[in-house]
Amino acid sequence: MIMNLGIIGCGAIGTDVAKAADKMVEIEKIYLFDIDKKAEMKLCKNIKKGTIKSVEDFLPKVDVVFEAASQKAVNEYAEVILNLGKDLVVMSVGSLFDDKFKEKLEKIAREKKCKIYLPSGAVCGIDGILSASIDVIDEVTLVTTKPPKALGKNFDKRTVVFNGNARDAVKEFPMNINVAASLSLAGVGFDNTHVEIVADPVATRNSHKILAHGKFGRLRAEVENMPNPNNSKSSYMASLSAIATLKRIVNPIQIGA
Ligand SMILES: NC(=O)c1ccc[n+]([C@@H]2O[C@H](COP(=O)([O-])OP(=O)(O)OC[C@H]3O[C@@H](n4cnc5c(N)ncnc54)[C@H](O)[C@@H]3O)[C@@H](O)[C@H]2O)c1
Structure with a gap:
């Protein structure tokens, strides 16, 4: 399965995911977006498959969108991503604290036959x-x-x-x-x-x-x-869990519940 990935948020987790995706044969192109233009450019220079584009512009080209930005970004983009039938990985899981918002996203994903992945992040079990x-x-x-x-x-x-x-x-x-x-x-x-x-x-x-x-x-x-080597406020396990979720999407064998 060859696919294109869109990443919203080029901070600690977005950078780790993009670098891992850059090495995955199943991923052809990686589109990057961040409100901080320096963060986008820095990451784009560090990977081979990267292109900077706005979310609106990259959405028609991608199969999966990886959110590693903020709750605000989830509120802003999740509906439009799912409405186009694209799978979505959400790192800012706290955005689903609002039951009505979560139910709305679930309904769209069901209708459009796409998935919302919530990595286990910094917690185990x-x-x-x-x-x-x-x-x-x-x-x-x-x-x-x-x-x-x-x-x-x-x-x-x-x-x-x-x-x-x-x-x-x-x-x-x-x-x-x-x-x-x-x-x-x-x-x-x-x-x-x-x-x-x-x-x-x-x-x-x-x-x-x-x-x-x-x-x-x-x-x-x-x-x-352990803290993430690039951002001491982020746990390294959160990035590892994000990458494991991406592997789960591309791998034929699915391990775990
Ligand atoms: N699920 C978990 O266990 C877990 C663990 C750690 C972090 N997180 C969450 O994942 C997200 C990313 O974490 P991080 O450690 O990489 O943070 P970070 O601060 O290193 O990077 C976030 C990046 O997103 C960008 N950004 C913020 N709002 C944006 C928006 N609206 N649109 C586009 N870009 C935007 C910022 O400019 C920044 O470059 C945060 O929301 C954080 O709370 C979740």
């Missing part, structure tokens, strides 16, 4: 939660632990800064929105997913732990994330 949610799940908890500085705090002992549901967590801690959204969408929804955010001076990295209990048994998955 989404495959297990997806499978478990086919039957009853009693509890899903996300424990996010960060060094106090990463949460804008200055504690000298472990402190739980948030304890509540995912819907309230993303309002109080919007930087946690993508992880909470992926987990909630895979499992029991924003209102039933329990979130604990911990500031821990012992922690040197951001970590996410998922604990779940249900008819399937018990699940515990934890990841300690």
